[in-house]
Amino acid sequence: MPPATRPGFGAAITGLGLVTPAGIGVAANRERVWSGVSCAAPDPGLAGGPVDFSCRVPGFDPGALLGGFTARQLERFVQFAIVAARQALAGAGRDPRTWDGARVGVVIGNSLGGISALLAAQAALLDGGPRQVSPLTVPMYMVNMVAGQVAIDVGAKGPSWVTATACASGATAVGAARELLRSGDCDVVLAGGTEAALTPLAVAGLGRMGALSGRSADPARASRPFDADRDGFVPAEGAAVLVLEREEDARARTAPIHAVVRGYGASTDAHHPTAPEPGGEGIERALRAALRDAGVGGGDVDHVNAHGPSTPIGDLVEGRTLRRVLGDRPLVTSTKGVTGHPLAAAGAIEAAYTALALADRSVPPTANLTRLAPELDLDVVHGAPRAAALDVAVSTSMGFGGHNAALVLTRA
Amino acid sequence: MQAIEARIAEILVEDFKVDAGALRPDATFADLNFDSLVLVELILVLGNQFRVPLDDGALHDTMTVTDAAGVLAARGAVA
Numbered sequence: 001m002p003p004a005t006r007p008g009f010g011a012a013i014t015g016l017g018l019v020t021p022a023g024i025g026v027a028a029n030r031e032r033v034w035s036g037v038s039c040a041a042p043d044p045g046l047a048g049g050p051v052d053f054s055c056r057v058p059g060f061d062p063g064a065l066l067g068g069f070t071a072r073q074l075e076r077f078v079q080f081a082i083v084a085a086r087q088a089l090a091g092a093g094r095d096p097r098t099w100d101g102a103r104v105g106v107v108i109g110n111s112l113g114g115i116s117a118l119l120a121a122q123a124a125l126l127d128g129g130p131r132q133v134s135p136l137t138v139p140m141y142m143v144n145m146v147a148g149q150v151a152i153d154v155g156a157k158g159p160s161w162v163t164a165t166a167c168a169s170g171a172t173a174v175g176a177a178r179e180l181l182r183s184g185d186c187d188v189v190l191a192g193g194t195e196a197a198l199t200p201l202a203v204a205g206l207g208r209m210g211a212l213s214g215r216s217a218d219p220a221r222a223s224r225p226f227d228a229d230r231d232g233f234v235p236a237e238g239a240a241v242l243v244l245e246r247e248e249d250a251r252a253r254t255a256p257i258h259a260v261v262r263g264y265g266a267s268t269d270a271h272h273p274t275a276p277e278p279g280g281e282g283i284e285r286a287l288r289a290a291l292r293d294a295g296v297g298g299g300d301v302d303h304v305n306a307h308g309p310s311t312p313i314g315d316l317v318e319g320r321t322l323r324r325v326l327g328d329r330p331l332v333t334s335t336k337g338v339t340g341h342p343l344a345a346a347g348a349i350e351a352a353y354t355a356l357a358l359a360d361r362s363v364p365p366t367a368n369l370t371r372l373a374p375e376l377d378l379d380v381v382h383g384a385p386r387a388a389a390l391d392v393a394v395s396t397s398m399g400f401g402g403h404n405a406a407l408v409l410t411r412a
Numbered sequence: 413m414q415a416i417e418a419r420i421a422e423i424l425v426e427d428f429k430v431d432a433g434a435l436r437p438d439a440t441f442a443d444l445n446f447d448s449l450v451l452v453e454l455i456l457v458l459g460n461q462f463r464v465p466l467d468d469g470a471l472h473d474t475m476t477v478t479d480a481a482g483v484l485a486a487r488g489a490v491a
Contacts, residue, residue, distance in 0.1 A: 063429060067429075067431075068429025068430075068431075069428060069429045069430055069431070069444075069445060071429070072428060072429045073450065131456075132456070132460075134453050134456065135449045135452040135453055135456075136449055136450070136453055139449065
């Protein structure tokens with residue numbers, strides 16, 4: 001069978017890099033996410049706006065991590081991705097000085113690009129005219145630059161690009177990266193997602209759509225996926241990068257394997273620019289395609305890291321679809337209760353958490369879930385982590401534009 | 413001239429985050445890792461800081477801080 005059609009093709013996750021509201025690095029993320037304590041807090045950068053809280057990456061010092069001169073030329077979404085990529089490679093035991101860079105790819109999801117650089121340039125333009133616009137404006141705000149800059153940083157000379165499927169971007173990137181391994185085009189792919197767009201403009205725009213939680217008085221309880229009293233998502237920032245290699249290659253070099261990406265499915269609602277298709281047919285098609293690609297049935301799935309943004313309609317559409325396709329057996333969680341919604345980074349961050357859950361055989365709790373939405377019939381883990389014999393897990397993502405993506409991961 | 417040099421060095425360290433230890437007298441902008449875009453940005457910042465007109469080709473990456481101070485002084489800059 002040609003490699004491109006091998007069902008259940010395994011892309012081993014040999015390295016994980018995480019820069020999220022839950023912390024920097026795998027250990028900090030495991031501790032915070034499994035604690036079930038939300039990261040949402042008042043955000044001084046959003047003060048005075050109708051939504052004045054968010055989930056920020058704590059203690060991120062780009063100058064210390066990347067060097068001040070380099071960091072100054074990179075927008076925050078790129079800084080996050082480079083730091084995550086370096087972490088992931090160190091964990092995977094892959095040294096860019098010794099690899100054949102032409103066999104290494106980079107696929108990173110992003111949505112809103114370097115919006116801060118764009119806004120600064122616009123202010124300079126209005127204030128002083130076109131000659132006051134920084135020559136770094138365009139290279140700092142373009143979304144594709146995160147793939148280009150990560151490639152420069154690690155010497156990855158194979159295919160690279162940015163996936164832009166809104167809040168599904170990170171999952172799309174992981175799925176596309178796996179195809180580069182399955183086709184044989186690459187031996188190693190850095191796959192992930194990144195977002196750093198917590199500006200008053202972006203948050204005002206999301207707020208005007210009615211997408212955000214209005215719980216300014218109690219931010220820590222605002223992100224409450226699948227809860228009856230959810231009222232919208234909490235905007236967040238962050239990045240995750242996964243080092244993917246063919247499973248047989250990873251086993252041959254006795255690499256650490258967190259989990260294996262074994263299936264990917266994608267679909268589009270073709271229904272509305274921002275509202276999910278109410279029957280969930282779109283996310284169902286993506287999920288069934290991913291299960292088929294992995295060669296597993298819905299009844300084999302032990303755990304779901306759901307998209308679960310904490311929006312009234314999004315959680316409902318997804319929750320019903322999960323029940324219809326997978327039954328009531330899987331342990332479901334939404335880690336967005338802890339991290340908020342890091343937009344284009346979400347799918348990659350959640351793929352990483354799914355891998356950790358499989359490796360540790362423990363499902364992190366959904367923060368703030370006190371009363372399950374009455375329309376849903378799911379086993380949503382809450383209160384405390386749940387230990388279970390997890391072998392097969394799913395991570396789902398849904399984005400504005402009607403983009404849906406699902407990943408199937410298996411225990412290493 | 414020396415005052416202009418000192419002010420340029422200060423801008424390089426504080427705004428451009430150049431490592432102060434790398435600012436040796438003979439270091440060129442190329443040595444300091446300035447590429448063509450960052451050099452144009454430096455020209456923009458120096459023109460604003462010293463309030464003198466500088467075209468985008470006013471500085472080259474083969475120049476040192478002393479050379480740049482000379483260019484600024486010739487345009488009437490005072491520190």
